Amino acid sequence: MTDDTQAYRDAGVDLDAAEEVVQEYKGLVSATRTPGVMGDVGGFGGLFSLVDAGFGGMKDPVLVSGTDGVGTKLKLAFQLDKHDTIGIDCVAMCVNDIATAGAKPLFFLDYLATGKLEPHQAAAVVAGIAKACKATGCALIGGETAEMPGFYPPGEYDVAGFSVGIVERSQILNPANVKGDEVLIGVASTGFHSNGFSLVRKIVSDHNLDLNESYGLGRPLGEALLEPTALYVDASLKLVELGATAVCHITGGGFPENLPRVLPEGVGARLRPSTWPTPPVIDFICDKGQVPTADRYRVFNMGLGLVAAIDAGSADSTIAALAELGHDAWVVGELGGSKIEIDFDA
Numbered sequence: 001m002t003d004d005t006q007a008y009r010d011a012g013v014d015l016d017a018a019e020e021v022v023q024e025y026k027g028l029v030s031a032t033r034t035p036g037v038m039g040d041v042g043g044f045g046g047l048f049s050l051v052d053a054g055f056g057g058m059k060d061p062v063l064v065s066g067t068d069g070v071g072t073k074l075k076l077a078f079q080l081d082k083h084d085t086i087g088i089d090c091v092a093m094c095v096n097d098i099a100t101a102g103a104k105p106l107f108f109l110d111y112l113a114t115g116k117l118e119p120h121q122a123a124a125v126v127a128g129i130a131k132a133c134k135a136t137g138c139a140l141i142g143g144e145t146a147e148m149p150g151f152y153p154p155g156e157y158d159v160a161g162f163s164v165g166i167v168e169r170s171q172i173l174n175p176a177n178v179k180g181d182e183v184l185i186g187v188a189s190t191g192f193h194s195n196g197f198s199l200v201r202k203i204v205s206d207h208n209l210d211l212n213e214s215y216g217l218g219r220p221l222g223e224a225l226l227e228p229t230a231l232y233v234d235a236s237l238k239l240v241e242l243g244a245t246a247v248c249h250i251t252g253g254g255f256p257e258n259l260p261r262v263l264p265e266g267v268g269a270r271l272r273p274s275t276w277p278t279p280p281v282i283d284f285i286c287d288k289g290q291v292p293t294a295d296r297y298r299v300f301n302m303g304l305g306l307v308a309a310i311d312a313g314s315a316d317s318t319i320a321a322l323a324e325l326g327h328d329a330w331v332v333g334e335l336g337g338s339k340i341e342i343d344f345d346a
Helices: 003-010 014-031 071-081 086-099 119-135 197-206 223-224 231-243 254-262 281-287 293-299 314-325
Strands: 061-069 103-116 140-147 156-168 183-188 248-249 270-271 304-310 331-336 340-342
Touching: 014 119, 014 140, 014 248, 061 086, 071 086, 071 156, 071 223, 086 103, 086 119, 086 231, 086 248, 103 119, 103 231, 103 270, 119 140, 119 156, 119 231, 183 270, 183 314, 197 223, 197 281, 223 281, 231 248, 231 304, 231 314, 248 254, 254 293, 254 304, 254 340, 304 314, 304 331
Parallel strands: 103 140, 270 340
Antiparallel strands: 061 156, 103 156, 183 304, 183 331, 248 304, 270 331
16 A cells, blocks of 8 residues: 555545445446447446447437436435435436436436445445336446545435436427326325425424334334335336326425426316325324425325326326336326316315
8 A cells, every 4th residue: 555545545535445336336337238338337438329229210319318316315314324225216316307208218327425435335325226227227327436524424425316318309298298188197106205305304303203113104114214216217108108298207396396397388287185095104204293285295296206197088098007017006187277286175
């Protein structure tokens, strides 16, 4: 070991640990390789060939990109020292977004920053990233691991990423596609996903909830809260194939903020919560915190991670097709009016 390396370790950066992590990453990354990937991990940039991936024959291809992180849900992972699902959240929040445009994700890159690199912890996060990439046919072609002494508390880190996908220009979903008389199909969420955790954590803290207790949920509360965000790429692309005119990812801001992003100006929607079940963990936290009903639908997904607009005559066959992919779905409302309404009486 050189004196310079020793001095860097004394400053808080362990180059040997970093190299150990890189070696572990290589196997995880190779498992996600797709035909378009060029080169191996270790270069300064990730290379991807659209022609090699089979998209060279597209008439007018458009690249669609999305970026996101996991947010304060990470605090629960730190408390429980459980990191294997966090990477799934990171990928899901990116690929779910770009798939709502009808885009197939091509590749993903991650950024993991920590105060002191813990190889087992970092490897668990990247293993989750690789698992989600493989599940969505998205190659993990690179990333960055930054060790920043004094910047993060011991045992903590932040993770973010971005994905790039592709879609034929003529197949891009945009508000102009919407007719305004479609029904709404909601696709089940797995829980809170990765949004609203500042409020979730406050409720857990204010009521001294034990993350290791089950509270009738059938598993420890912490495990239920860390359930990763559902991967909706297959569902979104199937919805587009079946004629959906809009597909919306329900993330931060709930229904009132997300649905208008995929609808024409002046076109509203009416949702009927009685038509779908809410995951028990969401009900438990909201009831424990006495969160007002209207606020629940403004902050959380309340059991629907994806909402799509489609002709009423295609609703039943669409729900059946989603079920074949493993996604529960229901007719949860319809377009109409000029604003987003939650009809709690219907």
